[in-house]
Amino acid sequence: ELKVEQNPLFLSMQEEKNYTIYCNYSTTSDRLYWYRQDPGKSLESLFVLLSNGAVKQEGRLMASLDTKARLSTLHITAAVHDLSATYFCAVELNYGGATNKLIFGTGTLLAVQP
């Protein structure tokens, strides 16, 4: 059974500081997705990581994937208040073939304080 763990679950950051959210998963997969959710809203796709060593950057966010370590990171550089949201990683189930089913982590609630 694929388990996806994120840590921390809650992160209170000061503006202009850097921090990293970690996403660990328990079985083989080489497809990982990051989403953002604002309170009471839908999920918005941030990054699609398709292979080992993949790195994607958008503004102050950078995501990477290490399939050997079964680890993805979401790095936040110089946080600003607009980044306050809940961030989810999601891993695609891979049992010898594509299933296109995603297993989500529990989410990291990010609160950026002035």
Next chain:
Amino acid sequence: NAGVTQTPKFQVLKTGQSMTLQCAQDMNHNSMYWYRQDPGMGLRLIYYSASEGTTDKGEVPNGYNVSRLNKREFSLRLESAAPSQTSVYFCASSEATPGLYSNQPQHFGDGTRLSIL
């Protein structure tokens, strides 16, 4: 530019009542998904449909049924609602083709907030 549309947005039911949540996408996507979101548990896959005419169970299918009515529409039915099914339900769609890895993210609707008393 609607994307994924879910109806209704809010609903309150009594235990034992039945209800169907509707989902439609206008992106010509092959695959559609139903998730529930509960506090502290992320999103959990209930059912998914890889293509028109096919459906498959996800992590938490008990108490639910689905219908892929056509390529656009994928409905979720609660036959006899229970308080444990109080949740926010999200529908999603993607370009994914059965048997091939998806290189595109899933696109989500705005959710249906369902309370069962």
